[in-house]
Amino acid sequence: MADQIRVGVFGSAGRMGAEVCRAVEAAPDLDLVAALDIGDDRTAAESAQVMVDFTHPDAVMDNLSWCVQHGVHAVVGTTGFTEDRLAQLRWALGEAPKTGIVVAANFSVGAVLMMHFAEQAARFYESVEIIELHHPNKADAPSGTATTTAHRIAAARESAQRPPIPDATSQEVPGARGADIGGIRVHGVRLRGLVAHQEVLFGDPGETLSIRHDSLDRVSFMPGVLAAVRAVVDRPGLTIGIDDLLGL
Numbered sequence: 463m464a465d466q467i468r469v470g471v472f473g474s475a476g477r478m479g480a481e482v483c484r485a486v487e488a489a490p491d492l493d494l495v496a497a498l499d500i501g502d503d504r505t506a507a508e509s510a511q512v513m514v515d516f517t518h519p520d521a522v523m524d525n526l527s528w529c530v531q532h533g534v535h536a537v538v539g540t541t542g543f544t545e546d547r548l549a550q551l552r553w554a555l556g557e558a559p560k561t562g563i564v565v566a567a568n569f570s571v572g573a574v575l576m577m578h579f580a581e582q583a584a585r586f587y588e589s590v591e592i593i594e595l596h597h598p599n600k601a602d603a604p605s606g607t608a609t610t611t612a613h614r615i616a617a618a619r620e621s622a623q624r625p626p627i628p629d630a631t632s633q634e635v636p637g638a639r640g641a642d643i644g645g646i647r648v649h650g651v652r653l654r655g656l657v658a659h660q661e662v663l664f665g666d667p668g669e670t671l672s673i674r675h676d677s678l679d680r681v682s683f684m685p686g687v688l689a690a691v692r693a694v695v696d697r698p699g700l701t702i703g704i705d706d707l708l709g710l
């Protein structure tokens with residue numbers, strides 16, 4: 463079909479990459495032109511308009527540098543995007559970018575809503591902690607979703623001039639209180655049988671609020687990935703998260 467978007471996938475043999483290949487092949491408006499995994503030659507990717515990257519935090523920056531050099535748009539789900547890495551991408555894209563890059567810690571609509579709702583709730587509660595739960599083959603901890611959620615909650619609390627979260631712990635086995643991400647405690651669970659799950663717990667005197675999201679299958683990420691593929695061709699520059707694409 464003439465007006466199909468030509469799509470390639472970095473990490474095509476991985477859990478997410480394989481699912482993206484299936485989703486692209488099933489979409490009538492998309493054409494899968496390159497399925498590349500580690501060590502593969504990138505020549506096939508030169509014919510792509512959009513490359514999707516679900517690889518590894520150690521590999522993704524090199525893949526994106528190739529995309530920018532070749533004017534190929536990118537949709538990126540791989541984790542590990544610190545402020546420093548985002549700044550490197552902005553610098554590589556330049557002041558008048560022609561290429562678009564969408565980087566999202568989580569492409570599932572429910573997870574995007576969970577982060578959005580958690581950000582809304584953040585200013586109302588004295589206490590907040592995050593529990594992320596994933597399959598045991600996951601390379602990184604805490605998850606990119608939990609890190610992003612923690613930073614968004616921390617920023618919302620700062621805007622609302624919330625004091626630090628109360629915690630009188632004075633004796634602690636290292637790790638028992640989780641990781642401190644921007645002042646928010648994040649606890650990581652790795653358990654066979656899980657896919658990707660997160661609970662954000664808020665507390666105030668006499669009440670708690672739990673906001674939980676569960677990805678039970680990797681198909682949950684596909685509508686967001688495909689929406690980003692369709693959008694990125696008309697979005698030069700760096701887009702962080704898919705909230706805008708969902709109208710949030």
Ligand SMILES: NC(=O)C1=CN([C@@H]2O[C@H](COP(=O)(O)OP(=O)(O)OC[C@H]3O[C@@H](n4cnc5c(N)ncnc54)[C@H](OP(=O)(O)O)[C@@H]3O)[C@@H](O)[C@H]2O)C=CC1
Nearest residue numbers: 473475476477478499500516517521539540541567568569
């Ligand atoms: N944003 C989101 O919605 C989601 C993000 N993720 C993130 O996506 C990433 C991948 O997750 P997952 O699919 O579970 O991981 P996998 O390990 O299953 O897949 C990664 C694949 O990428 C390959 N790979 C590594 N380096 C390169 C490279 N330079 N070029 C091409 N392929 C490469 C790996 O090969 P090999 O195994 O040989 O190293 C592997 O086949 C993680 O960072 C994860 O956190 C996951 C789910 C949703």
Ligand SMILES: O=C(O)C1=N[C@H](C(=O)O)C[C@H](O)C1
Nearest residue numbers: 541567568600605606607658
């Ligand atoms: O590795 C995974 O599986 C996932 N990674 C992303 C993350 O680190 O947040 C998204 C989702 O949690 C699944």
